[in-house]
Amino acid sequence: MKASHHFQIIPEPTIRRLADYLHLLLHLQQEGIDKVSSTTIANDLNTDPTQVRKDIQYTSIVGKPKTGFDVPGLIGAIEECLSWNDTNAAFLVGVGSLGKAILGYEGFQKYGLQFIDAFDVDPDIIGKKMYGIEVHHLDEMPGLVNKLKRKIGVLTVPAESAQEVTDKMVEAGIRAIWNFAPLQLKTPEDVIVENIQFSQSLAVLTRKLSLLEFRTS
Amino acid sequence: MKASHHFQIIPEPTIRRLADYLHLLLHLQQEGIDKVSSTTIANDLNTDPTQVRKDIQYTSIVGKPKTGFDVPGLIGAIEECLSWNDTNAAFLVGVGSLGKAILGYEGFQKYGLQFIDAFDVDPDIIGKKMYGIEVHHLDEMPGLVNKLKRKIGVLTVPAESAQEVTDKMVEAGIRAIWNFAPLQLKTPEDVIVENIQFSQSLAVLTRKLSLLEFRTS
Numbered sequence: 001m002k003a004s005h006h007f008q009i010i011p012e013p014t015i016r017r018l019a020d021y022l023h024l025l026l027h028l029q030q031e032g033i034d035k036v037s038s039t040t041i042a043n044d045l046n047t048d049p050t051q052v053r054k055d056i057q058y059t060s061i062v063g064k065p066k067t068g069f070d071v072p073g074l075i076g077a078i079e080e081c082l083s084w085n086d087t088n089a090a091f092l093v094g095v096g097s098l099g100k101a102i103l104g105y106e107g108f109q110k111y112g113l114q115f116i117d118a119f120d121v122d123p124d125i126i127g128k129k130m131y132g133i134e135v136h137h138l139d140e141m142p143g144l145v146n147k148l149k150r151k152i153g154v155l156t157v158p159a160e161s162a163q164e165v166t167d168k169m170v171e172a173g174i175r176a177i178w179n180f181a182p183l184q185l186k187t188p189e190d191v192i193v194e195n196i197q198f199s200q201s202l203a204v205l206t207r208k209l210s211l212l213e214f215r216t217s
Numbered sequence: 218m219k220a221s222h223h224f225q226i227i228p229e230p231t232i233r234r235l236a237d238y239l240h241l242l243l244h245l246q247q248e249g250i251d252k253v254s255s256t257t258i259a260n261d262l263n264t265d266p267t268q269v270r271k272d273i274q275y276t277s278i279v280g281k282p283k284t285g286f287d288v289p290g291l292i293g294a295i296e297e298c299l300s301w302n303d304t305n306a307a308f309l310v311g312v313g314s315l316g317k318a319i320l321g322y323e324g325f326q327k328y329g330l331q332f333i334d335a336f337d338v339d340p341d342i343i344g345k346k347m348y349g350i351e352v353h354h355l356d357e358m359p360g361l362v363n364k365l366k367r368k369i370g371v372l373t374v375p376a377e378s379a380q381e382v383t384d385k386m387v388e389a390g391i392r393a394i395w396n397f398a399p400l401q402l403k404t405p406e407d408v409i410v411e412n413i414q415f416s417q418s419l420a421v422l423t424r425k426l427s428l429l430e431f432r433t434s
Contacts, residue, residue: 009428016414019414019417046403048304068398083424083427096321101322102318104314106267107315107415110421118341150426176429182236183237183262184263192431196413199236199240201413202236202330203328204231206369207232208409208411
């Protein structure tokens with residue numbers, strides 16, 4: 001049985017920062033560094049050492065005065081906190097330009113995300129493999145998803161079909177959706193949705209840039 | 218000269234939603250639909266019609282009772298608001314797995330983002346083309362960036378080198394950075410930074426999923 005502290009509520013900003021610390025720690029480990037202080041972590045990530053110490057208190061790891069934290073130990077503790085030590089089986093739905101880019105991006109494997117199958121409705125790509133992942137017809141989703149325990153659905157279909165596809169994902173038993181489609185999904189309360197919104201983010205950037213150019217022109 | 222209402226302050230949540238409306242409108246246009254009501258927009262995006270009308274008031278477009286908004290007109294007005302009617306020249310820095318995926322993703326062109334050059338320090342890829350975009354050595358950035366007016370830098374280097382590369386981008390004259398690296402960048406006040414944080418977002422998703430599984434097991 002896992003220790004109960006793993007199931008305490010960790011504030012969302014802390015979870016986000018723990019992910020950043022993990023990135024840095026994996027890099028330090030690659031460089032052969034096995035001890036790190038909260039000050040070093042804070043400096044490298046442009047944040048505050050007190051914040052780093054507070055965040056790390058949510059893991060089971062305790063730092064030692066002077067030497068700091070044990071790098072492999074802290075990596076393991078953060079990975080456990082984020083459930084990145086288990087493999088998270090992921091299904092990608094929507095193998096268009098964005099879906100292909102995501103299947104081809106190796107970085108997600110570091111976070112324990114492992115694509116098992118991909119789904120689409122385009123007969124031209126069904127049955128083909130994209131970066132080693134087979135593309136199935138959307139109708140096959142329930143049978144293929146049901147076989148696995150931890151199931152994350154990565155949604156990369158156009159906005160127009162996103163809600164309809166979401167309903168099918170929920171029906172198939174997916175309980176966590178990583179949504180890359182530009183709309184708010186309606187889901188039952190026990191389904192987790194986390195959004196990545198490229199166009200919204202770019203809109204903020206380009207709007208601010210034109211205001212800046214207007215003020216300085 | 219452009220109308221001054223384009224340079225009023227638009228709240229960031231409105232900017233984000235305008236980007237979503239634009240997606241939907243472009244789809245409606247493709248389908249040959251030339252009039253749309255705020256209720257239709259709201260229903261399709263799972264949001265509220267009053268909110269849609271309030272947001273659209275920030276553009277120069279006025280809807281007509283019964284028939285609603287003119288689709289091409291509203292597309293043009295939102296694109297102007299977001300500065301997506303002009304081409305935004307973009308430079309990508311860091312041609313690793315993520316950088317390649319972004320260069321290969323066609324979706325950003327819809328938002329007026331046009332990649333001009335890419336930069337890296339890896340001799341194996343310098344001089345090569347990725348999806349038609351030439352990869353240059355990072356040291357060539359100042360000369361190549363200076364030639365263009367509107368400059369967005371897309372940052373896809375590892376966290377460890379992100380701050381150093383950011384300093385070089387700022388020095389080269391980039392005033393807007395779309396940051397995909399997992400850390401907070403330090404920049405001068407007149408540089409805009411907008412973050413896309415995959416690992417933070419996935420961390421929230423996987424953490425919530427394990428809590429959900431714990432509660433329901």
